[in-house]
Amino acid sequence: MNFETLDVEQAGAVLSVAISAPPMNLLGPALVRDLVALIQQAEADDTVQVLVFSSADPDYFISHVDILQIPEYRQATVNLTGGEPSIGLLFRYLSNSRLVSIAQIAGRLRGAGSEFALACDMRFAAAGRAIFAQPEIGFGLVPGAGGMQHLTRLMGRGRALEVILSGNDFDSELAEQYGWVNRALPADEIGGFVISLAHRIAAFPAGARRQIKERINAIALAPTEDFRRDSNAFGAAASNAESQRLSKVALSRGFQTRDWEMDLAQELPGLAQP
Amino acid sequence: MNFETLDVEQAGAVLSVAISAPPMNLLGPALVRDLVALIQQAEADDTVQVLVFSSADPDYFISHVDILQIPEYRQATVNLTGGEPSIGLLFRYLSNSRLVSIAQIAGRLRGAGSEFALACDMRFAAAGRAIFAQPEIGFGLVPGAGGMQHLTRLMGRGRALEVILSGNDFDSELAEQYGWVNRALPADEIGGFVISLAHRIAAFPAGARRQIKERINAIALAPTEDFRRDSNAFGAAASNAESQRLSKVALSRGFQTRDWEMDLAQELPGLAQP
């Protein structure tokens, strides 16, 4: 498997996928196109059972969507969403796949980056090395790719409101405490832990794995209609005047550049100020 | 804004509200009346976005309802409940408000005191300084203002049953672990943390804030009908013979006095004993 933005290695039934979309792992058309192709090819290949996602960039897991190419990256999802341009529906497709997906997280994952990890079946964070946020509110937007659905169910009303209304950065320890990830693990142990877990799961009978995912998703994965509604709300808000103004201000200050976003949480409340 | 039982200060878009109903912040008619008026006035004032609730009494945040004035404090809610006398419905109104509410907790909050905090959008407790309980069962009652709805969703079946069937006191550390609060924070940092969070949230666009609350409430806030059923169950139980006898015993021993309630959890199982 060869991709522009993904480095893929297969060992047994486990595909290790390193996200590599310099300069900062933005979720734009190229990365979405590659994720769609990866999922399609892996699902069609009976030798593949488990996907492990990590990042080739120590500072960014997936930074967030490329706000300059919203129609383009959305359009890139349609092969897996029944024709609807929506990364929320793409991510929900992954959650429903027969493939088991594990996110091994270091670096920043904000907005749709966090939502991609939430769509994976499990999430492990490198202690002290991962930063989580849903910063949409800073742009007058709402999380549109499942963040509200997953976070509310994982951490409850109060913590989900804190996370999403504040747009703040959360470190791996707090992400573990709030249930954003399964666990935070020491940075020098997480790789071994995750690959060993992946091979363990891949060794078990596929039929039971599929049944277990189906039954747990029936309880805890929000209905398609809720993903669609959030996705549409994001799309509608992104084209209103206030959001467009805030996006322009952000871009003019350094948004979508590597250095400026290192401390995005600090910059966020200032966008609305003259 | 001037109230009998609330000290209110506005700074920017944030209203800081200190509950001050000596001698022990009982939730009686005066405090309910003031909370209703505060919410109405704040909602009508476009300059207000976030409410921060704290207590002027270091030992009591809100002790619980005044059991000598149940019809009176219930009646005081009707302006915000469509005419139904119910603090459960009043608290649910607050959860649904466009205003963001944050509880900054020190002291005891039992029964409806806990339920008021649970109705707020977020809750932070001063480590080592807050005590939580739902002691209704000691009086043959059930939590009637949303406690069963919120706690079961926040902490799951087993922990909610422990809390509500035992009527025990829980300290801030356990409240954090069980998800009763977002976090326990050092007592000398909580004030700065909460006010900074409040101003951060208030700086973001109001439309997105409203949409986020709506979507998260659709997932995690129980339906009105469930609040009404719990509220009615509390009302019905409060007028049965056993509960009235237990209330009399409690009042004769010191219930609704400041000192006796400091260690209420210890006294609770004894009420039913001769």
Add this chain to the structure above:
Amino acid sequence: MNFETLDVEQAGAVLSVAISAPPMNLLGPALVRDLVALIQQAEADDTVQVLVFSSADPDYFISHVDILQIPEYRQATVNLTGGEPSIGLLFRYLSNSRLVSIAQIAGRLRGAGSEFALACDMRFAAAGRAIFAQPEIGFGLVPGAGGMQHLTRLMGRGRALEVILSGNDFDSELAEQYGWVNRALPADEIGGFVISLAHRIAAFPAGARRQIKERINAIALAPTEDFRRDSNAFGAAASNAESQRLSKVALSRGFQTRDWEMDLAQELPGLAQP
């Protein structure tokens, strides 16, 4: 009360029940028959309010079902399940009972052992002394007695998938962090804590206790139909060729013997390998 596999002592309104089915507390026909009789007799006895379950074996709380006697132990449930042979429905009956049930856990509890504890109203684990697992996937099976229903609601989608897809062993600390138990308590304190909690709860009015259980179960206990579906899925999978082959391999290596199962998690992935 006299049972083959249960040591029962009554003190006030609290029944302490030690599970004692040597050599390893397998959930077979005898233990199921005794649990059914115990619940029936305790429910019929107005002097009993709370059940505390512990194990007479320090290494095994309940190991799991006896896979050599699936039809027999299932049949032993019918007096409490409306005639349907299903331990999932039996366990759900316990969750719905007017009796309050508390699991005081030390030793291993895997598969239906974990599911029995999950059916109890509360669970406390001896720190460093308890080991939890849902190892069904190793046999091509799914948890059939409520494990998927309870764990998904208690710990959320990601952690439940990790637990159930990995079949791994989890210690008491992680079980506490994931919400599998209410709390892990020091081994020398747990007995005193649980018995004191049991007597506290038993002292409160029975009517309120019943109402509280009803209301919390309405929110957090899965519908009968979901228990039945999982129970049937387990039954169907147990009779397919792959599961029967894996069971034979496991039995030939030492499954259902005390020593071999001490470290079951290590052995599990190897079953499918030649």
